[in-house]
Amino acid sequence: MPEADGTLGKKVFIETYGCQMNLADSELMGGVLADTGYSSAESLEEADVILINTCAVRERAEDRVFGRLSHLLRFKNDKPELVLGVTGCMAEHLRDKITDQAPYVDLVIGPDAYRRLPALLDKATGEARDPVIDVKLDKAEVYEGLTPKRKPGVGGWVTVQRGCDKFCTFCIVPFVRGRERGVPPHEILRQVENLAERGYKEVTLLGQTVNSYRYEDVDFADLLEQIVPIEGIERIRFTSPYPTDFTPKLIETIARHDKICNYLHLPAQSGSNRMLDEMRRQYTREEYDQLVDDIRAAVPDIALSTDIIVGFPGETEEDFEQTMELMESTRFDFAYLFKYSERSNTYASRNLPDDIDEEVKGERLKKIIALQESISAEVFKSKVGGTYTVLVEGESRRDPNELCGRTGDFKTVVFPKADGRDIEAGDLVDVKVTDCTSHTLLGELA
Template sequence: MPNVGQRPGRRVFIETYGCQMNLADSELMGGVLSTRGYTAAPNHEEADVILINTCAVRERAEERVFGRLSYLLRFKNERPEVILGVTGCMAERLREVITERAPYVDLVIGPDAYRRLPELLEQCQESDADPVIDVKLDREETYKGLQPERRPGISGWVTVQRGCDKFCTFCIVPFVRGRERGVAPEEILAQCRDMAARGYKEVTLLGQTVNSYRHEDTDFADLLEEVVKIEGIERVRFTSPYPTDFTPKLIATMAKHDKICNYLHLPLQSGSDQTLETMKRLYTSEEFFKLVDDIRQAIPDIAMSTDIIVGFPGETDEDYQKTVDALERIRFDFGYLFKYSERDGTFASRKLPDTLDEATKGSRLAALIKRQEAISAEIFKGRIGSTVRVMVEGESRRDANDLCGRSDDFKMTVFPRPADRELKPGDFVNVRITDATSHTLLGEIID
């Protein structure tokens, strides 16, 4: 094993795969290491420590990581002292597979071991051959008192809840991130205030089922009430909520505050009650429809997106049609649509045979995507002639003469760079929409 120690100035490069929670965890690891003399490396070539922070939700993501590890081996061959580590959900789930398929990996740690990361790197120098492994889950760990090393920007994340108690039959998250626990409100608010002081304009509150957040007597609606008071934070978002944990109090709180964005990601997963029951989701399709109606009644201009899985074990043609019907009824602004892929370690992998062939799953998914694209196009084009408030993010990828940013309802908006003033990321402008695609609003500044 390489001799790493904790000499000041050692450089670390963290490469992140997966969701916003993983991005937030990478910032957390960077903060932990910075307090012990590590600095961020600009690339792999200049790094003394290379960490891959991984996702375990889909098999394709895991295979991509193994391919990436094979590529990164070149840096260890060129400089044997380089530490190569795998962190996060995949490390938790596949600790033995990682060390078998990538025996050159020096460090394998799960999502609850980041506080110990400097010591674990130090242990690498004490081991002659075996990798250092720490995948113990901790029901008490919320990383209280640790300051993330945030990437520069105008929008960032704060993790308010770790773990999950729902145990959906298709999901591996409770097994790799542990049971649900809320971060203390004072910790969350301190991070949000620090972000505001650093110039961040937007904060996204993160949790696996974020609206089930509770810490002592504080629920998620209470937490939002405090976050919106922070001066300098202009927008507050959150993801991902769980349908049955939406309370009238939370809906009222969202409707009351302009800072809380008019956008909600609300996972449906299926429109079939039989499939929802098999998934061990805790709601029926009618209960989901009522929740959507209640939210839209309180916040008429809210945009919504969703997650849907097609081809779940036992899904019939009728079950699938009910999902199509739900899509038509609710009319999400956009959706993240997937075909079912079995994950080892889940209830579904153990008890629910994957009976549908890939061709059937693929055809159902393609048809659903086609319909959602049409719905999205209709919704986006329906915004033509309206005016949206946009937070500038930067230059458009398509044309250097254009700028882009998100509207309050999370729609990417592209508009010409004004000739009479300089706009910078974090500035707000009003844009009149003149055209649209199924994914983007196009317009011109009117102020």
């Protein structure tokens, strides 16, 4: 945030937990606060306001937030006028638990209240010491007209859709983020053009089921067509799509435009039809396999990642083996792997007993991690010897004499700086891959 030139002159520190949607929302809050005179705190010690932007998808994330709040209490003890707030999905989901377990929290607001954040902070800093709470969902709020306060980098996020209508039995998102609503295309284009004007080279379009986007007669493929011509944006990504909302039109659009990256995150969750039905995933294993075949036929060099849950209520060894078979046959480049965690207020928590022993869940998780590690190692090894275009993100964390970046198919590449070549973040360079780990490609400038 810029230094305050307005009325408040107070400093805010925003700490984010969870997915890209939460990171994008933190930038949105930063922009709203900057417009009303707040500046950015570089550390917790100098903050007048501390906001913890939270995730409610998994229990572990909530436990981390409660632990973090306990740690942050010392800053309130040192500075009693400090405002400590909890924002986001967990605020929506666990309002009463937050105020009971952490009564020193001053502000609890949900994902649809960020436009009102400055006024809510004013109220929280007043004489009343009861927590200020605003967790009402708003089926119309898409934050049109607001500009996020973005962190420096080569890529930025633009939220194109808020909420979710899928109601998977394990998922809390529709209850904490509300129903699906698309951001108007002109607003999305404004934000992407703003990214380009500020020198960002890559945009990632965000939505809980991003490819189900619709605004009046504009679908997601149409939206991509409108973004592709924007000068300065070299790469377009999106996450997370939902399998049943991939249309032939969308697949053809992805295949036709080089700017749209050859990488898709395609959540599967399970390889068992019985489990998919229990999860209400709206597709079968056979339909998922066919979608993968259709995408790979249109984009032969596509890289795929996925989400997998093991230990879902009622999962048998046969169900688990079918998930292993899905992973072996599809050969995802990488995967996000989890054991089932019951979330209150979901259909599963009310109707499906969490009947898989935690030790069994843990063993199944270990098995799929080991399987995916072996597959990823083979996939990355197959890249050795090839030359790929890399969008440079900056210096490598491990060595200032090395640069790092990503390929179009979302693989991290590390390579030495070259004498006589002034390469900066945001540059596109060709790198020949000479070695790899199961998660990183190593190479040299071509």
